[in-house]
Amino acid sequence: MPDDEEDASAVDDRSSSLSDLVDDLNGDSGTDRDPSTDRQSLSELADSIRRRGAERGSGDSSGGEWDLVSDDTRGNESLDPKTEAVLELTGEASNVLLSGPSDVPVEQSLCSRLMSSARGEPVNLLVIAITKTPSQRLSVLENYLSDQVAKTAVVDVRNYDREINYEQYDGPVDIRTVPSPQDLRRIGIVTSKVLTDWEGAPGETTLCFHSLSDLLRLNEDRQRVFRFLHVLRGRVRSAGARAHFHFDPDRLDDQDIGTFESLFDTVLQFDEDGSISLL
Known part of the structure; x- marks a missing residue:
């Protein structure tokens, strides 16, 4: 892709905690703020995001909304009726957090179920792969997804020396690479x-982000990841798409788990034994 973006504007994150950032972005902190603090800066940043979103609308593709993110197998399996009932409760949620252990069959089944069309139409699949190869993620969908697929795209986040192998996936795939x-x-x-x-x-259009846990492991600045997710969830919603984000809670402490969970419309928690609950 052409590299036509300007460098992102710097954001000072020196002292604001992640929990403070949640309050500021949600606009529900009741404490008085000192204009000279970073906490106020983050609050102003959140207001700026909302203003820009209202001004640009859902059709903008200039990339300006991302300026705040500075650059410092098994066969088809049907889910049990109880799980299907829980999934039905997600309704039309735009952004769902899929929280549980990685690389277990129930995770793969839930992933494909959330990528399926809610209206029985052909589905457009968008996969963001942080550490897995495109063929690894797409083979899961191929094994589990029963819907007809119209379009498929993968945002392949990798080092450029990583081996690429797409031929295991049966169908045209648009691969968009990000080097880091x-x-x-x-x-x-x-x-x-x-x-x-x-x-x-x-x-x-349905989106799979695999995985938020890997992204956090590879980015020490959790506030920057939080801002990234804040913008991404809004972009998914404005596009009329549905997204789910894979998340292994064992990799974070309880405070950070609650912080990131607050970003999502719905949290589906599952265990390796297949049990699932709606938080």
């Missing part, structure tokens, strides 16, 4: 471009 998992702004812009290209296309 630390380049959150680029990940966001590339994802937004796909969503923009697909707006108005027949069928539903």
Whole structure:
């Protein structure tokens, strides 16, 4: 892709805690703020995000909304009726957190179920792969997904010396590469471009982010990851798409788990034994 973005503006994060950032972005902190503090800066940043979103609308693809992100197998299995009932409760949620152990069959089944069309239409699949290869993620969907697929795209976040192998997936795939998992702004812009290209296309667009746990492991600055997710969830919603984000809670402490969970419309928690609950 052409590298036509300007460098992101710097954001001073020196003293604001992640929990403070949640309050500021949600606009529900009742404490008085000192204008000279970073906490106030983050609050102003959140207001700026909302203003820009209202001004740009869902069709903008310039990449400006990402300026705040600085660059410092098993066969088809049907889910049990109880699980299906829980999934039905997610309704039309735009952004779902899928919280549980990685690389277990129930995770793969839930992933494919959440990527399926809610209206029985052909589905447009967008996958963001942080550490897995495109073929690894797409083979899971191929094994489990029963819907007809209209379009498929993968944002492949990797080092360029990583071996690429797509032939295991049966179908045309649009691969968009990002050279580093630390380049959150680029990940966001590339994802937004796909969503923009697909707006108005027949069928539903569903997005799989695999995984938030890997992204956090590869980015020490959790506030920057939080800002990235804040913008991404809004972009998914404005595009009329549905997204789910894989998340292994064993990799974070309880405070950070609650912080990131607050970003999502719905949290589906599952265990390796297949039990699932709606938080």
